[in-house]
Amino acid sequence: MKILFVSKELSGGDLCYRLVQEGHNVKLYVHDKDQWQNLDGMVKKTDDWKKELKWVGKKNGLIVFDTTGYGSIQDGLRRQGYSVVGGCALGDRLEDNRHFGKEIMDECGIKTLPSHAFHSLIDAMDFARKEQGQWVVKQNGHASKIFNYVGQMDDASDVIEVLKSYQKNNKRDTHTIELQERVRGVEIGVARYFNGVDWVGPIEMNIEHKSLHAGGVGPKTFEMGTLMWYDDDEENPLFQETLVKMKDYLCRIGFHGDIDINCIVNKDGIFPLELTARLGFPATQLQTALNISPWGEFLKAVADGQPYDLKYRKGFGIIVLIATPPFPYVAISRRYSMQGVRIFFNTKVTPEEMDHIHFEEVSKHKDGNYYISGSTGFVLHVSAVSSTVEQARQKAYALIDKIIVPKKFYRNDIGVKFIEKERELLTRWGYLKIK
Numbered sequence: 001m002k003i004l005f006v007s008k009e010l011s012g013g014d015l016c017y018r019l020v021q022e023g024h025n026v027k028l029y030v031h032d033k034d035q036w037q038n039l040d041g042m043v044k045k046t047d048d049w050k051k052e053l054k055w056v057g058k059k060n061g062l063i064v065f066d067t068t069g070y071g072s073i074q075d076g077l078r079r080q081g082y083s084v085v086g087g088c089a090l091g092d093r094l095e096d097n098r099h100f101g102k103e104i105m106d107e108c109g110i111k112t113l114p115s116h117a118f119h120s121l122i123d124a125m126d127f128a129r130k131e132q133g134q135w136v137v138k139q140n141g142h143a144s145k146i147f148n149y150v151g152q153m154d155d156a157s158d159v160i161e162v163l164k165s166y167q168k169n170n171k172r173d174t175h176t177i178e179l180q181e182r183v184r185g186v187e188i189g190v191a192r193y194f195n196g197v198d199w200v201g202p203i204e205m206n207i208e209h210k211s212l213h214a215g216g217v218g219p220k221t222f223e224m225g226t227l228m229w230y231d232d233d234e235e236n237p238l239f240q241e242t243l244v245k246m247k248d249y250l251c252r253i254g255f256h257g258d259i260d261i262n263c264i265v266n267k268d269g270i271f272p273l274e275l276t277a278r279l280g281f282p283a284t285q286l287q288t289a290l291n292i293s294p295w296g297e298f299l300k301a302v303a304d305g306q307p308y309d310l311k312y313r314k315g316f317g318i319i320v321l322i323a324t325p326p327f328p329y330v331a332i333s334r335r336y337s338m339q340g341v342r343i344f345f346n347t348k349v350t351p352e353e354m355d356h357i358h359f360e361e362v363s364k365h366k367d368g369n370y371y372i373s374g375s376t377g378f379v380l381h382v383s384a385v386s387s388t389v390e391q392a393r394q395k396a397y398a399l400i401d402k403i404i405v406p407k408k409f410y411r412n413d414i415g416v417k418f419i420e421k422e423r424e425l426l427t428r429w430g431y432l433k434i435k
Contacts, residue, residue, distance in 0.1 A: 001025070001296055002061040006049050010035040011281040012066025014288065014358040014381070015295065017042055019064075022294050027052055037373045041364035058082050062300050066279045068092040075254065085303035090253040091277035098138065098178050101275045105261075108245040113264075113271050115180040121167040124177045128156040128163070134182040135159050138274075139175075146328055148210075148220040151182055180273065185266030186422045187273070188431070190238045191280065195302045196256045199247070201310035202230035203239050205432075206260070206283055207418060212328060214413040221328045225320045225414035227389065228286045230312050238263070238431045241270045256303055258284070265431060282381050285358040286319040289383040318392045318415050319358070319383040320400060324407045327377030337375040344404035353399050356383045372405070379405055389415045389423070 002025045005016045009032040020026045020043055029049035030036050036045075046052050056063060058081040065074055065086030072089040094101040099117045106112055118124040128135060133156055137149040147166065151159040163177070191204040206228040212218035231239070242261045250259070260276040260283070280287075288295070292311040301308035324338040343362065358381040361374025372379055382403070384396035393415050400410065426432035 001300065002056045003027075003296065004046075004049060004052050004056040004061065004063045005029065005043075006031075006063065006065050006070065007035075008032060008067045008069060010038055010066075010360070012064070012279050012284060013039050013043075013360060014285045015064075015066065015279065017359065018288055018295055022296050024296050027055070034376075035361070035374060037363060038361050039359065039363060040373060041366070042359070053077075053082070056082075062296070062303055064299060066284075068095055068278050074256075078254065078256075083300065083303040085256050085299050087257045087278050088253050088255050091255045091257065091259070094259075094275045094277045098274060104249060105246070105272055105275070108249055110242055110245050110261075110272055111269070113181045113183060113273070115178055117176060117178045119176055121163050121177060124179060125160050125163045125167075127179065128159050132156045135179040136182050137162055138178045138180060146219050146221065183264045183266070183271050185264040185271070186425055187262065187264055188238070188426070189260050189262040189276075190242055191258060191260035191276075191283065192239075192243055193258050193298075193302050194247075194250050194255050195307075196254055196305040197251060198307070199243075200302055200308050201298065202232050202312060203234075203236060203243075204260075204283070204287070205229050205231055205238070206280075206286075207415075207422065208262070209411060209414055212411075214411050216417075219328065223282055223321065224411045225318065226282055226286055227316065227318050227415045227418055228283065228290065229316045230290060230314070233433065236431065238265065238270060242272060256305070265426070265429060267429060282319050282321065282358070285381050286317050286383050288358070289313075289319070289356055289385050290317045313385050315385055315387040316389045316392050316415075317383060317385040318389065318396050319381050320396055320410050320414050321378070322380050322382060322400065322403065322405055322408050322410050324372070324377040324379055324405060324409070326375075330376040330378075337377060338372050338379075338405075338407055339375045341372045341406050343370040343372065343379075345402055346404050347402050349399075349402055353402070356396075356399060357381075357403070358383060379408070389419055 003019055005028045007030050010030050016028050027046045028043045029046050063084045071087050071092035074084045075089050077084045102112050134151040139147050149162045189206040193200045206226055209225045210220045212221050258279050262273045264271045290312050325336040360378050360380050362370050363373035364370055382396055382400050384392045386392040
């Protein structure tokens with residue numbers, strides 16, 4: 001099948017490479033020129049995706065968009081008869097405008113937490129001084145998570161200090177700030193693919209690890225690692241109280257893709273935090289490890305509004321980010337990047353193990369070796385799947401030990417909190433059934 005893959009910053013690069021490995025004729029467009037060189041020697045590229053529309057065709061081909069910002073374009077292409085997967089215009093708005101996303105969830109009967117959007121940092125500070133309490137500071141859209149902060153002081157004094165620093169140092173980078181009431185519990189996401197008319201594939205449960213350091217310490221990042229499992233129980237309360245209630249809305253807006261609602265759950269209920277209406281990152285990479293069915297067939301069904309019986313592995317999957325400097329402070333210190341450095345393996349890596357290495361800012365040279373090709377330090381992910389989280393962790397970190405990336409760092413505790421605490425709580429509250 002001919003597949004045209006359109007990416008902004010190459011968050012779906014691993015998926016694109018997997019489609020090539022499945023034997024599809026793939027052409028990749030990357031909008032961010034700083035990411036252009038990544039996956040060289042691994043995927044064919046085009047510098048103008050619109051010129052490739054005639055090549056991909058309207059019926060037998062497939063167009064994949066891996067991020068927000070292209071929703072209106074996707075709607076237009078579908079009206080012209082193209083087979084498109086990734087999202088839609090109002091799907092983009094669900095994620096990029098948190099206040100709009102909250103309004104839609106409210107309209108769909110999903111209870112949400114109190115949150116307030118501000119276009120002025122001064123207004124946000126005034127609100128925090130008046131209302132006090134613990135608040136979570138967020139930005140709109142697919143923005144850098146380095147600006148997010150979880151308040152800890154009951155009088156909001158720490159939140160106010162963070163906002164002061166943004167006013168002084170990052171005013172241009174913080175266009176819209178949202179303050180969301182903090183609730184304690186287990187943070188867990190529920191996701192599923194939607195084909196424009198119905199759900200496709202199993203329900204996905206995921207627990208992200210956003211803090212830079214082990215133990216949840218340090219600044220927030222896009223993601224340091226994820227724990228994930230599939231659930232085929234349509235009556236799972238987490239699914240019933242969130243995504244199920246959005247089905248009619250997703251039909252109306254013509255959404256074709258993966259949608260995720262990140263929540264806090266505790267003994268009192270489910271509290272949605274935010275929507276992700278695009279291919280998840282690194283959720284898609286971890287889905288690759290869990291899925292048995294080929295990506296091409298599945299995505300084509302999602303694009304064309306067709307049912308599909310996705311075959312997948314039971315158990316738990318984890319994925320770990322392997323990074324180097326200057327991550328996560330990519331904008332201010334790229335002079336410390338490891339761009340151009342070769343990646344080594346200190347022992348033989350089997351073909352099966354290679355399937356669990358998900359290249360991000362990596363290219364393959366004519367000498368057959370892999371090199372770091374980007375400058376942000378977002379090098380690769382390593383995944384593993386097993387019947388238990390403990391075994392999945394053992395497999396993933398054993399493989400990481402085989403990969404030599406100079407100056408690499410990673411979190412060594414992905415899934416540990418689940419083992420020590422969250423598994424028992426989720427089981428007690430009815431969101432997880434241990435078989």
